[in-house]
Amino acid sequence: MLSNIRNLFYLVDFPVKTKLALAVIGAFIVSLLEIFGVAATYPLILLVSGQSIESGPLATLAQLLGTTDRQRLIALTGIIVVSAFIGKSLFTIGFRWWQSGFVNKMELSARVNLLGLYLDSPYPDHKKRELSKIHTNLVTSMAQAYRMSIFGGLSLLTNLMTITLMLIIVFILSPQVAIIAVPIFGAVGYAIPALSKRQLEKISHQITKADQISWFSSMPALSAFREMRLFSVGDQFVEKYKRGVEMSAKAQRQQGLVNELPKNIMEIVFIVSIASLAVFMFSTRDQAEAIATMGVFSVAAVRLMPAINSAMASLNVVRSGTAGVLLLNREIEYFKGISRYSALPSSNTVFTGDVDVQGVSFQYDPAAEPVLKNISISIPANKTVAFVGSSGSGKSTLVDIILGMLPPTQGSVTCGGIPISADLKAWQQQLGVVPQSVYVLPGNLKENVAFGLPETDIDDAQVISALAHAELNELVDSLPNGITEDLGQDGGRLSGGQRQRLGIARALYRTPKLLVLDEATSALDNKTEHKITQTIEGLAGEMTIVMVAHRLSTIKKADIIYYMKNGEVVNQGSFEELSELNPEFKELVELGKL
Ligand SMILES: Nc1ncnc2c1ncn2[C@@H]1O[C@H](COP(=O)(O)OP(=O)(O)OP(=O)(O)O)[C@@H](O)[C@H]1O
Missing domain, CATH: 3.40.50.300 (P-loop containing nucleotide triphosphate hydrolases)
Incomplete structure (x- = not known):
């Protein structure tokens, strides 16, 4: 888990080591101030319970404070105790504020950088990603990993330091009390988190899963609103959404209970211990010693209990963030191993001339059949070229390879003899693309x-x-x-x-120097399509145009049409030539006239 947490710093773009060291030092100061307050209560109790000022610790205190008057000593020691607690509280508030600012800054930086990495990933990898998972990672996992695991971890550290120092001080002041307190609180402090560990991890995964279910049932319905309405399936999406929300609510309720339990169990343990100790001390020791021991035990327990409760709560919070930490780690490991788009070198190459596709084959999956098979074609500069063919013949894939979005499995694409892969950024800056479905910002x-x-x-x-x-x-x-x-x-x-x-x-x-229209006119009415076709024809000669089309009316004037079938270019020529050469194309032309 620690290495997973360390991995989270990969996403943070400012040095965290110094700040983490400061956070540890701050936690130590909080613990020191905490135990100073507790330690200072001991002489106060001795003074109040009437212990002699002539010898022992009270004699040293009287010497330090320069008085042997009991009333004055009580007042001065009281002021020291109150000041120590006020000082500790003020420092703790300030330190927690600084700490939460530091963790917030880390989360903010990580969220921004993760989105940057998603936008920087190779296109084939992006195509495989589910948007809901990206959303979960950017929102839920981030909160779980940074706010819960890291911030919770820092709180846990502070609490553990306080507990350790407190036990040391109790041991110095009263070994008897320490011998009773350490096993009792140690056993409870260990047993409760151990018992709740698996439960909390399970709940954490359930919350992440519930978040995805809610996304899957709300977003598709809202995005495909018309289909949802016409299919009358709105209720079913709402029902699925309800399942996700219910699952999340149930998990959060369980999480609340598991987080609350330790505090209550600890209180019971405290009351039972203090009652048993009182019976034991007052029946076996003299009254002054019994009062002093009980006093130390009570003060220590009063301070120890919140520290142990807080430590257990922090541990629970850390564990509740497990799912987010693991999900982010998977992404971080992936991003460590890829070459990022922004890191590609670019020398602002100016690509001019014909685009040549040479022996290009492509497989989406190494185990699957090639989608493109040994394609060699030329797209002359400032000419209009069209790809036609049946659905699934590989037109869009070939266009993505020409755009440099997909790297060919074999072969290459060059422009003016320069491979586009030599300066992908410069190549893509010279392109314009009109997709099948236009996203409106x-x-x-x-x-x-x-x-x-x-x-x-x-x-x-x-x-x-x-x-x-x-x-x-x-x-x-x-x-x-x-x-x-x-x-x-x-x-x-x-x-x-x-x-x-x-x-x-x-x-x-x-x-653009090269304009790609991928089914760009498919949604237009005939009149508008005709006008746009005229516009595109008007651009002919000014730039290279590549069109993917099902409707043949848009490509009539294309200089070259490539006819594709099963991942291969089977024929090429002008509209008329292809009508002669390819019976399937001829049939499409005939159908288009209907
Ligand atoms: N991301 C992907 N992962 C795996 N296979 C894919 C992926 N995208 C497309 N394919 C497959 O590659 C083949 C070619 O698809 P492509 O979209 O290039 O064809 P197309 O000729 O443009 O089809 P259409 O005219 O229907 O848009 C199809 O068999 C398709 O199922």
């Missing part, structure tokens, strides 16, 4: 066109030009605030066609 129209750029870096004129190219003039004119109009949650104000055109405007804003 929460924000206004221009922020959506400039996707992710800070407001101050957005070139309004370029936004307007990109929108005009994508035939979105009418939309802009109809919006009261033009390009600064908010598009609403998930672009709810946009039609399917407008979303797609927004995607085109977004790609054109970057003035």
Whole structure:
């Protein structure tokens, strides 16, 4: 577990060693102040119970404080005890505030860095990830790992130091009391956490699982709202959500009980011990000795009990964070072993010329059949190239390889003779892509066109030009605030066609050298599609255009069409040539005329 905790510092981007050392020193000071208060109570009890000032510890105290007057000694010792407790409390408040700030800063840094790492991961790995798990790791696991395990661990350390020092002081002051207190409190302090360990770990995993169930039942229903409505399955999603929430509530209730129990058991143990000790002491010793011993035991127990309770509670908190620590460790181990996108070297290579795909094969899974088989094609500069073929023939995969999103299992992609893998960042900066489904950011129209750029870096004129190219003039004119109009949650104000055109405007804003349209016009009506096709045809010659299309009307004027089947390019040519060459393509053309 310790190595897992140490791994958590990997995500923190400031030096933690010095601060951790300060946290340990602070914990030690808190414990010292705590026992000083307890130790100072001992002479006070001796004074009050009438012990002689002539000899023993009270004689030393009288010498130190410069008086042998009992009343004065009681007043001075009282002031020292009260000051020690006030000093300890003030220091503890300040120290805990500093400590929680330190742990909060760690969690914040870790959360930000983990999101950065997710966005920095290789695309194939990202495709395999479940969004719900990313969400759980960024929220629940983070809180469990840092707030519960690390902060709880620091509290546990403080409490353990206090307990140890307190027992040492009790042993020095009254070995008899120590001999009774250590086994009793030691046994209880060990037994309770040992018994609750497995239960708490189980509860921690249940809370994480419940969180995922709630996510799985709420997010799909909200995202696929229309399907949910038409299938009339809203109640079922709510029912599943209820199961997740109930599971979480039940687990949290159990967690509360397991956390509360030690305190109550400890109180019972304390009352029983003090009663038994009182009976034993008053029946076997003289009254003054019995009172002094009972006094030390009571003060020690009164301070020890909260320390032991607090230690057990902290241990429970640490254990409750186990699931988060383990989940984050899995991610951290993964991230340690990958090459990050941001770390790729780039020398701002300017790629010009034809794009050549040479002997490219690709497998998503080493054990599975290749999805692309030895493909060699050329995409001449500033020409329009289209990929067609049946569903699952590998068009989108090939496009992802050309975009540099997926590395080919075999073969290479070059532009002007330079492998794109030599400077992937520079290559990707020259690309624009319009996907099948366009994501609308929460924000206004221009922020959506400039996707992710800070407001101050957005070139309004370029936004307007990109929108005009994508035939979105009418939309802009109809919006009261033009390009600064908010598009609403998930672009709810946009039609399917407008979303797609927004995607085109977004790609054109970057003035790409190579524009990829992956089923980009599939959601458009015939008239809009025709207009967009004209727009794209208008761009022909200005940039290289790669299109993946099912609707053949959009690719009629493409310079080269590659026909794909089962991961291979089986024919190529112009629209007319391919109609002659490939019966399946011819059939698609015929169907399109219907
Ligand atoms: N992430 C993935 N993991 C494993 N297999 C995948 C993955 N993505 C796609 N495939 C498989 O690869 C093959 C090619 O898929 P691809 O999406 O490239 O085809 P496509 O021609 O673009 O299909 P469509 O026209 O339906 O979009 C299919 O058999 C598909 O099941």
